[in-house]
Amino acid sequence: MSVTPMDATTEEQQGKRKRRTKKGGDEPDHRIDPGATRRAWMLLAPTIAALSLVIIYPVVRAIYMSFQADQHLDPTTGLFVAGGFAGFDNYTHWLGQRCNGQACATGEAAGYFWDVVFITFMFAFVTVVFETVLGFWFATIMNKKFRGRGLLRAAVLIPWAIPTAVTAKLWYFIFAYDGIANHLFGVHILWTGDQWPARFAIIIADTWKTTPFMALLILAGLQLISNDVYEAARVDGASVYQRFRYITLPLVRPALMVAILFRSLDALRMFDLPFILTGGGGGTGHATTTLSILVVRQYQVGFNGSAAISTITFLLVFLVAFIFIKFLGANVVETEESYSRKK
């Protein structure tokens, strides 16, 4: 095509056009409306302020506190005085289980710190596995069209709607020594007293409570899969298993990974259910103590020590989330564009 005199343009405008054709999409050109960026940041400022107040400040303050020593007793006056800078003492106390320079004795919370870490991760892993499997099953049922589907969906949601504290107390009565659980199965298990029964009590109660949440998130993912794909597969002669494995699973994967990520982070912070159901006890006395229970227990003894555990929990949860997003492909922040560009 020949360039007519009417299309004579300046260097700048030619350059702009060149850029537009190079990128090949409809990328917004920022220089058209510079005020938009400024306005965007102005509108975001209140949210950033609120988030800094509610998230950044407490985390930074907890980290600061974890490097301070707790109050100790001044032997002459018998009164407490502020502890000074403690360096990494709080951390060696918990991670290295050193109390006053030696290994910790029974009765000191630091003595079972690593047990508690194991228990927290074990709860998180087992409950998430059960809830994913059961949630997926519920979701596939809820996805089908039948009469009373709305009622079923509402009914399935009820366990999740009940406040956790109430749920914990209900299961506490069910698992009491002369409660329904023992009566129904004709056994005499000390659900809240023995080690593994207590752990299973928590796992059962938590699965009952949170499966609806997983089912709901997975249902959202399932509903995005159009029926045509299944029709085509059925015409091609795919079996139920093949349809599930090659169509459902890959297409529901984004929603599934997000659901598992959220649920795992929640489970790692589990507090109210074990606290109210078993008080963190069972077995030798701490069979169901999670990291959050340890933090709350430490408040009474010293804030700075519990700030250290709090920070350790924060780092662990952060690590798990990082692994999920980087390596397991949970897409929580990707935009439409970048996702389609990847394809």
Place this chain on the structure above:
Amino acid sequence: MRLKPVACAGALALSLGTLAACGGGGGGGSSTSANSSRGPITYVQGKDNSNVVRPTIAAWNKLHPKEKVTFVEQSDQANQQHDDLVQHFQSKDSKYDTMSVDVIWTAEFAAKGFLTPLEGSLKIDTSPLLKATVVSATYGGKLYAAPQTSDGGLLYYRKDLVKTPPKTWDEMMSDCSIARKNHIDCYAGQFAKYEGLTVNAAEAINSWGGTIVGKDGKTPTVDSPQAAEGLGKLVAAYKDGNIPKQAITYQEEQGRISFEAGKLLFLRNWPYVYGLASTEGSSKVKKTFGMAPLPGKDGPGASSLGGHNLAISAYSTHKATAVDWIKFLESEDRQKFFITTGSLAPVIVSLYSDPTLVQKFPYLTPLKTSIDHAVPRPVSPFYPAVTQAVTDNAYSAIKGDSSVQSALKNMATAIKNASSGS
């Protein structure tokens, strides 16, 4: 973009600025002027379940219209009450003048400088009061709080099955044959892993002459043969089945329910069970239970002390009124009102032999014996760590997971480490 760091910094500055503004609380005036200053005050207490506080405040306000008391009601959970008080003390809030403090927190609050010692112009006459309650309110030789209500352990027993209550622990264990004959459990207390276990373990240890900490509240004295003998009795009873296996999960209510259903021969519990066991519809033992002092080594055992003390905040600005209010709550009339309306055991010794009261509340006589022999739980500023040391190790010993010797040794180590602030 150039604006991004500016916007971020602005937002951060804004939030930190707001926080700084929220920080300051009221600072009190100098303590000497506050000691003689009068004016309206507040009284802080957990939930008033028995409705004794409001009528009391109304009576005071009628007599002192210029120095009214306002009631600040907290939740009925002990831990939340403790944390709420700590928050207000730490912010030096002058709006909390007087408060009801559990006996186990008094030493902790005193050591942190939250309470005003009751000396000089704020002195209180402690001679008519129960000795053990005064001990629980004393720290470092000074009285930091005034006893308000008391509580001690009682032995509830089935008087249709056991004619006379056992006077010693060994007698009670031999009475267990009666329980076995009737196919019910023998003895239960509170053995779940919580504060109640410290109470029961301390009672066992103290009844055999042991102690948990020394007079300074810090040095552990629990690793002694007397303590081993006492704790050993509980361990042996659990092993022999005289304490049923499920009692390891019992708090106060589970034991009470088992006793009221007729499934338990002996129960160690607090006086509140009397009212419920004799009037509740579901109670099967309304007319067939009796109360006695706790059995010990050669006679009455050493009950743990419960109850509450009244304290004046170090940041109060009207301390003269506060101490008069406290004296009002400790007066004989008010103590009689507390027991008749609220079933809260009084702290004045003479009331325990008052004939009208004893007739109405038959548990007063065994309770007086219990409290006479009562030993407060460790009066230590590190009480939360001390109680965890006792509970964890007693639990493990009773369950048989560790020997009594190693449990006591661990208890001593844990208490020592806690008291050195690690």
